[in-house]
Amino acid sequence: MHEIVFHLGLIFLGAWSLMKFIRKLGFPSVTAYILFGILIGPGVLDIVNKQILSASPLVATIALSFIAFSIGQNFVISELKTYGKMVLLISVWEAFLAWILVALVMHLFLGMDFPYALCLGAVACATAPAATMLIIREYRASGLYTKTLLGVVALDDAWCLIIISISISIAKALIFSQNSHNAVIFFHAIAGSIGKIVIAFVIAGIIIYLLKRFSIYVVARENLLLYVLGFLFLGAGISEMFHIPLLLTCMLMGAILANITVETKFFDLIHEIDNTIYLLFFVLSGASLEIKLLREISVVAIVYFLVRLIGKFIGSFIGAEIAKAPPRIKKNIWWGLAPQAGVALGAALIMKEQFPQFGDKIFTTIITTTVIYEILGPVLAKIGLKKAGEI
């Protein structure tokens, strides 16, 4: 046991030191965490304790429930209105187009099985704010472009979670019922996904009702953390029991909670501890990279990398066009949508677990491209902000 805690200590201090260094170079911390994970993982130095590595699904589940819960916090109906039509339309279109374009290209041109292509496409919708935010802060960018970009990045992860849930159920239906007609399977899968969203909503509603109802019995803030973690994990666990993606349930829990109260204490408490979990999540993801798969997925990774960007560009362009956004936004918003991190990695991990046929290939593709996107992210965000004239 002492070895595990020793390694945990090494992970925290090592990842932190590398992060300090990487941040000096102008890249987001996520890059450092993943790179550190790859470095200590079995593929390179092989110094990480196997028992810690085997805990990575647990860490990922906890990290994902935190991420999804926080994404839900952004869905306050009264605030959605202030984001405006432009943010909504752009976020929906760029998410969906990236999904569909990646899935189609993978299926039609690379001959990937449809379920595999569909799942990889679903991961493509996720974006991550870290790299973009670094540049916005560094250059004190402000203006309509900056505001729209941040809104889009905040909202599209929610569409992404829905798309991932739908894709997983369609993929499962296609794999497990090979005999019947495709159209029938498709219909069932979509009806099933809608059903799942409804069930997730009911579970989330009940959990949040109980959380709110009994919160008057919690007096000290210290106990409140136990209390909210208890309910969050309960919700995530129950949804897994019913085969509902926990991403969906946790997001809905966050959204319902944020809508029924102005108190942000539950979210604030999670934010107080989530940094540690995220660090561990990214390091362990990096450490789970299977270097030997890299050669096999290299073409897929390159195509994924490029097609996802094209999807983001076309999607945001169409969304902006419909919303009648100014040309400088229409043409440049996609630069800030390149990075991917937590949601994409988390979704890939889920797929690795659920689809042994192709899940590890998706995971390897995502982890490789995440590192590249995160390294390029700040550069791309800077170009976008410059072109839009806000730095």
Added chain:
Amino acid sequence: MKISEIVNRDVITVTRATNLRELLKIFSKFHSFPIIPVLDKNGNFLGVVTLEGIIEQFSPISTQLGKFFKYAMDGHSKIRELFELDIPTDAGTLFLADDLMTKKVITISQDKDIFDAERIMEQNRVDVLPVLHGKKFVGLISKFDIILGILRQKGII
């Protein structure tokens, strides 16, 4: 003990049109910056101006999004950022209470018990709560008011 018994009714309030310079002038005499209630002409409560709200005006990323993106913020502190910012000198008259105030405020009804007020303050890490009667602003209740109330009840003052 009801909140209405101990609420501090002697509170400086402002309107939406009060500008940043006036705000800072009023409160520069205080030991620390309190929360400032913003009321409409009928005395209805609209929101509060806090130190955070003022800092946020100069920050490129709003607090709400900032909270959500916290894991991506890489440990930036808002006040530290303020050191590095170029703030135009006319900002004092340009920013009004209406821009600075936050409408998402935890409030409490004057009919509630002071025990509830204490719990809300403790859990949300706030020291002061605006007290309302319906939509009307009644006053502020702070941790100090609660302690005063308890001590008064015990006959110490």
